[in-house]
Amino acid sequence: MSEIVLEIKALTRRFGSFTAVDALSLSVNSGEVFGLLGSNGAGKTTTIKMLTTLLPPSSGDALVAGCSITTQSLGVRRAIGYVPQAVSVDGSLTGYENLLIFSKLYEIPHREQQTRIREALDFMGLTADRDRLVGQYSGGMIRRLEIAQATLHRPRVLFLDEPTVGLDPIARDAVWKRLIDLRSHYGTTLFFTTHYLEEAESHCDRIAIMNRGKMAALGTCKELETALGEGHTLGDVFVHYAGRSLHSGDTFRSVASERATAQRLG
């Protein structure tokens, strides 16, 4: 049986009287590619923020690589990488300089820093562009640099919040090729959110669909399609479990932040 690297136990987050994440429980195996889906405002980013220790849960807990997000946040932070929904690299520095800062932040021993940076650039296909200012990178290159940055310390679990939003299909494929290489080479577990169903279908071992903070469905794409009956697509599965039309749940905040992200990447 596969080893469990992420165990989420009744994880809950309230903002005032509103419950954004409601008693979410699920386990992810080491080396798995796991997709978290759901309409705008379903609670995906809030979940990832709790799992990466950036936001304390109101109740419940999660173990990441055996460390509790509530009592062992330092252990969790050492075991994870995080590519947030918003841009997380500095456009006024080169790709190399961005990685150098993070290699220090992650306390990678001085004698290993240059090798790690070289490998990370190579792995993400950015060696030729290492000395260019990131402000001149395309959206796809920025995302690949962010992944290089988030994996310099070889985390066991990489969390990615909408890693391909705003990218054209070719740039999206390039990002995914590198992510899958990362999984094959280092056994990195990938836990990501997306609104692109075809991305979930092509790359995920399993998916979960959230609806108003609760888990509405969990399984492989095939299992969820079959459970609805013959001839159903993942689109049908999403509409069935996500529970509403795509735009009825939008808030100004979520739309503004998503558009801003897409624009900056795009």
Ligand SMILES: Nc1ncnc2c1ncn2[C@@H]1O[C@H](COP(=O)(O)OP(=O)(O)OP(=O)(O)O)[C@@H](O)[C@H]1O
């Ligand atoms: N700091 C906050 N204060 C109050 N409400 C918040 C806060 N952060 C998130 N929320 C609310 O919690 C809900 C879940 O938000 P979250 O960002 O987790 O959704 P999401 O599934 O990531 O959506 P999207 O697909 O648009 O990124 C939303 O209704 C949002 O408005």
Ligand SMILES: [Mg+2]
């Ligand atoms: Mg989000």
